[in-house]
Amino acid sequence: MPTIYDVAREAGVSAATVSRVLNGATTVDPAMVARVLTAVRELGYRPNAVARNLRRSRTTLWAVIISDIGNPFFTAMVRGIEDVAQREGYSVVLCNSDEDPVKEETYVAAALSEQMAGVIISSSGSVKAAKTLTGSPVPVVAVDRELPRAVVDTVVVDNEAGARTATEHLLAAGYRRVACITGPEGVSTADLRLRGYTEAMRSSAPAEPVIVRTDFREQGGYDAMASLLSSPEPPDAVFVANNLMTVGALRCLAEREVAVPGRMGLVGFDEIPWADLVHPSLTTVTQPTYELGRTAARLLVDRIATPAAKPARIVLSAELHPRRSSSR
Amino acid sequence: MPTIYDVAREAGVSAATVSRVLNGATTVDPAMVARVLTAVRELGYRPNAVARNLRRSRTTLWAVIISDIGNPFFTAMVRGIEDVAQREGYSVVLCNSDEDPVKEETYVAAALSEQMAGVIISSSGSVKAAKTLTGSPVPVVAVDRELPRAVVDTVVVDNEAGARTATEHLLAAGYRRVACITGPEGVSTADLRLRGYTEAMRSSAPAEPVIVRTDFREQGGYDAMASLLSSPEPPDAVFVANNLMTVGALRCLAEREVAVPGRMGLVGFDEIPWADLVHPSLTTVTQPTYELGRTAARLLVDRIATPAAKPARIVLSAELHPRRSSSR
DNA sequence: TTCCATCGAGAAATCGATTGCTCAGGTCCT
DNA sequence: AGGACCTGAGCAATCGATTTCTCGATGGAA
Numbered sequence: 001m002p003t004i005y006d007v008a009r010e011a012g013v014s015a016a017t018v019s020r021v022l023n024g025a026t027t028v029d030p031a032m033v034a035r036v037l038t039a040v041r042e043l044g045y046r047p048n049a050v051a052r053n054l055r056r057s058r059t060t061l062w063a064v065i066i067s068d069i070g071n072p073f074f075t076a077m078v079r080g081i082e083d084v085a086q087r088e089g090y091s092v093v094l095c096n097s098d099e100d101p102v103k104e105e106t107y108v109a110a111a112l113s114e115q116m117a118g119v120i121i122s123s124s125g126s127v128k129a130a131k132t133l134t135g136s137p138v139p140v141v142a143v144d145r146e147l148p149r150a151v152v153d154t155v156v157v158d159n160e161a162g163a164r165t166a167t168e169h170l171l172a173a174g175y176r177r178v179a180c181i182t183g184p185e186g187v188s189t190a191d192l193r194l195r196g197y198t199e200a201m202r203s204s205a206p207a208e209p210v211i212v213r214t215d216f217r218e219q220g221g222y223d224a225m226a227s228l229l230s231s232p233e234p235p236d237a238v239f240v241a242n243n244l245m246t247v248g249a250l251r252c253l254a255e256r257e258v259a260v261p262g263r264m265g266l267v268g269f270d271e272i273p274w275a276d277l278v279h280p281s282l283t284t285v286t287q288p289t290y291e292l293g294r295t296a297a298r299l300l301v302d303r304i305a306t307p308a309a310k311p312a313r314i315v316l317s318a319e320l321h322p323r324r325s326s327s328r
Numbered sequence: 329m330p331t332i333y334d335v336a337r338e339a340g341v342s343a344a345t346v347s348r349v350l351n352g353a354t355t356v357d358p359a360m361v362a363r364v365l366t367a368v369r370e371l372g373y374r375p376n377a378v379a380r381n382l383r384r385s386r387t388t389l390w391a392v393i394i395s396d397i398g399n400p401f402f403t404a405m406v407r408g409i410e411d412v413a414q415r416e417g418y419s420v421v422l423c424n425s426d427e428d429p430v431k432e433e434t435y436v437a438a439a440l441s442e443q444m445a446g447v448i449i450s451s452s453g454s455v456k457a458a459k460t461l462t463g464s465p466v467p468v469v470a471v472d473r474e475l476p477r478a479v480v481d482t483v484v485v486d487n488e489a490g491a492r493t494a495t496e497h498l499l500a501a502g503y504r505r506v507a508c509i510t511g512p513e514g515v516s517t518a519d520l521r522l523r524g525y526t527e528a529m530r531s532s533a534p535a536e537p538v539i540v541r542t543d544f545r546e547q548g549g550y551d552a553m554a555s556l557l558s559s560p561e562p563p564d565a566v567f568v569a570n571n572l573m574t575v576g577a578l579r580c581l582a583e584r585e586v587a588v589p590g591r592m593g594l595v596g597f598d599e600i601p602w603a604d605l606v607h608p609s610l611t612t613v614t615q616p617t618y619e620l621g622r623t624a625a626r627l628l629v630d631r632i633a634t635p636a637a638k639p640a641r642i643v644l645s646a647e648l649h650p651r652r653s654s655s656r
Numbered sequence: 657t658t659c660c661a662t663c664g665a666g667a668a669a670t671c672g673a674t675t676g677c678t679c680a681g682g683t684c685c686t
Numbered sequence: 687a688g689g690a691c692c693t694g695a696g697c698a699a700t701c702g703a704t705t706t707c708t709c710g711a712t713g714g715a716a
Contacts, residue, residue, distance in 0.1 A: 001465065003702055014666045019704055027664055044463070049441040050387070051702035053378045054671050069406060069422075075397050082424060091438055094397075094422035096410060110419055113377035135372070137329065247602050254605060274575050277582060279607035331672055342696045347674055355694055379672035382701050 002043040011039035022047065053115060062090050062300065063111035065104060067124040067145075068216065069096040073243055073270045073289055074122065077144065080293025081120060088301050090117060099184075099215060101126035108132050118300045123147050125186040139303040143296035146188040153299040155292055155314045159189055159269075162285040162318030163196025166239050166267045169283070169320055171204055173328045175237035175265045179210035181224040181249060182241040190216070193241040193269055210235055214245065221248025229256065237265030237326070243272045246282065250325075254279075266325040269318075280324035287318045330371040339367035350375065381443060390418050390628065391439035393432060395452040395473075396544065397424040401571055401598045401617055402450065405472065408621025409448060416629050418445060427512075427543060429454035436460050446628045451475050453514040467631040471624035474516040481627040483620055483642045487517055487597075490613040490646030491524025494567050494595045497611070497648055499532055501656045503565035503593045507538035509552040509577060510569040518544070521569040521597055538563055542573065549576025557584065565593030565654070571600045574610065578653075582607075594653040597646075608652035615646045 008015040013032055020028050021036040039045070053059045062085055066074040078094060085092045093116070097104035101124055108129045111119050118139040123130060127148050133140045134150045141153040170178050180197040183190030194211065201209040212228060214220035221240060225248065228235055240246040246268030250260070258264050260280050267283045268275075275282040295314055302309065336343040341360055348356050349364040367373070381387045390413055394402040406422060413420045421444070425432035429452055436457045439447050446467040451458060455476050461468045462478045469481040498506050508525040511518030522539065529537040540556060542548035549568060553576065556563055568574040574596030578588070586592050588608050595611045596603075603610040623642055630637065 004704095005702080015703075016667080016705080017665060020665085023704080029664070032665085046437070046440055048382075048443065048702050049438075050378060050382045050443050051671090052704075054376075054382050054673090055702080055704045057671060059378070069403050070400065072398065072400070075403065078397060078424075091423075091435075095419075096406075096422075107419075109374070110377075112374055115376065115378050247605070250605060251602070273601070274579070274606060277575070277578060277606040278602060279605065332674095333672080343673075344675075344697080345695060348695085351674080357694065360695085376672055379701090380674075382703090383672080383674045385701060 001048075002045045003048070004045070006043055007036065007039045007045045010043060011035040057115065059115050059117050060090050061093050061114070061116050062297075063093050063095055063107065063114075063116045063119045065095045065097055065107050065111070065119065065121040067097050067099045067104075067122055068244075069094070069098075071216075071242075071244055072273050073287075074144075076271070076289040077122075077293035077296075080290040080295075081143075081297045082293075084294055084297030084301065088297075097124050099124045099217075101129065105129045105132070112136050112138060118304055120296050120300055121147065123187070125184060137307075139300060139307060141296045141300045141303065143292060144189065148186065148188075151311050153296075153303055153311050153313070155296045155299060155316070156188070157287045157292065157316045157318045159192035159318070160196040160199070162269060162287075162320075163193040163239065163241070164200045165196075165318075165320050166269065166283075166285050167197045167200035168204070169322065170237045170239060170265050170267055170326055171200065173237075173261075173265060173326055175328070177207045177210070177233070177235040178237045178239060178265075179212065179228055179235035180239050180241065181212045181214065181221060181228075181245055183213070183216040183220075183245075185213065187216075189269075190241060197239050197241075216242050216245060218244045218248035218251075221245025222252045223248075225249040225252040229253075229258065236263070237267075240266065240268045243268055243270035243284070246270075246272060246284070247278075250278065250282070261325050261327055265328065267320075275321075276323065283323045283326035284321050285318045286321055288316050292316060329376075330373045331376070332373070334371055335364065335367045335373045338371060339363040385443070387443050387445050388418050389421050389442070389444050390625075391421050391423055391435065391442075391444045391447045393423045393425055393435050393439070393447065393449040395425050395427045395432075395450055396572075397422070397426075399544075399570075399572055400601050401615075402472075404599070404617040405450075405621035405624075408618040408623075409471075409625045410621075412622055412625030412629065416625075425452050427452045427545075429457065433457045433460070440464050440466060446632055448624050448628055449475065451515070453512060465635075467628060467635060469624045469628045469631065471620060472517065476514065476516075479639050481624075481631055481639050481641070483624045483627060483644070484516070485615045485620065485644045485646045487520035487646070488524040488527070490597060490615075490648075491521040491567065491569070492528045493524075493646075493648050494597065494611075494613050495525045495528035496532070497650065498565045498567060498593050498595055498654055499528065501565075501589075501593060501654055503656070505535045505538070505561070505563040506565045506567060506593075507540065507556055507563035508567050508569065509540045509542065509549060509556075509573055511541070511544040511548075511573075513541065515544075517597075518569055525567050525569075544570050544573060546572045546576035546579075549573025550580045551576075553577040553580040557581075557586065564591070565595075568594065568596045571596055571598035571612070574598075574600060574612070575606075578606065578610065589653050589655055593656065595648075603649075604651065611651045611654035612649050613646045614649055616644050620644060 095107040122144040182194045212224040423435040450472040510522045540552040
């Protein structure tokens, strides 16, 4: 791989001039510019970004730390982030923490070591990772999930309201014993969606709340639904706090031939791809996923520009999409 | 951010010793090791990976360039790659080319500039990107799709055989006018699956092959199916060459209330999440997705170890999963 | 013609970590 | 006791690009 010195020699100029041609471009004689560009082309020179980053002590990489790359919700969000990043001249490095706090900490450490220009994170709950981030000078934006015990730029949806609406929707449809399947404690979306559910139940439900906590995965939803079904007094409807768990729950119901929505009503949080094509079509609370990503990216751009600004907090709204699975 | 010199001063040793403590660990007095580690902890020192990479002239990052991050097939594959990478001490940088050759070229250029340790790519067809890669010293592995006009380590499934099986399955079920919806010319999976279909039609079909080319997206599948339906002599079955297009096709059929499998048989290539829960459940040709990723990652590890070895070519097999959408 | 301002380009320092080389001090053998 | 050898740690070069400083050349004004 040729270096800037090879180019300089080939063009008969100094390395400084080559650098100026490729970056500043000001104050360089057009004839030299031409010579340099020719040399660059002939040698197939490609600047060493590592050396540049070291000298400039900054990079053009963003670390985006999400908790499940298999979840279409996150990948849609990432698209929103990417589109902004690209326009602003940044590249996105996607890190998949897999809902594992230890992996999350590893990725955070790597992002800092690699001198990333910024971090966008959807926390899987590691307080240590959060502390490391806030204790460092790197700009951070929390998206979808709050960063535990930290005050940073944040973009979320109104999880509580969304969950309340979903639960009330089930109650209004005539379901009585509405249960809730939610995610791990300490993950803000799990806790807030649970709170929305509990509130709705408190204020208007004829039955006590029934809560199952599990991970945010398909298998978790399956298992949770199985345990609900085998309880002495099974619910007649369930509000499920994320998309993959909803699919798991539905699969469980399908396997056991429990009629949905006849014997069991179902509402899920998050968009589910082809939710309209499954049988029955799924009622969901959808979020402006792409917008969530875009907004987070914009906040990060602002934060990089003015590191001292007061942290922003943006709450987008979630919307109920009634379909078959909740209609009695 | 403290540097290695700050640590050295704090511990009363030279920077070289700090480096040796944190890396080599050989030939350092235990007392000094302790002093250094204490200083590291107290200062919250975190080695600057950029500087290290420059000095070592190598990194521990892999660029994984895929063509659609929204496609669950790719994300599953990425998991396989990640698991191997993690075990081998590499981090994975995911790059989403979005089926856009220009974006692909940009990412390839970035990977080279950033001195990535290796590249795993599922080409969206850019010959230029392929040339750049093979003309560079960086280890490359092609996965899922061949790298155009290049001889590199490759992991694919037997697309031709899979497509042939799928088509023969439809013919055996009694469908006559079987059409094919496939992806862009120049993308190996699109071309090979088409060839498998054509072979099956040649050898045993009562009707002429009907082919629609589109992109590998859901909307593309939708549009392709719409155009097939509005042709003077619509097919009675369709083989669709990837998962997202299959979903698009199914949505089109559902909207127009074309009975599947009654009036139209359907088989798709690639795993489709909850293919068993949609209505009707979808017959698919599935690939060992995770294994594809793992194998590619292993090849990359080998290639990095022995750059001069002869390129390997591994073909895994795809398997037909008959479900409702193709049963007459 | 001389002097000053301006412009353009090179020399060299720099970013932070790694590593080859060197050398001091101690051990062991003869 | 003297010399060979080994251990452990520091000095300084190095990776490749950027950027400050410096200086020569040019042009315009007096």
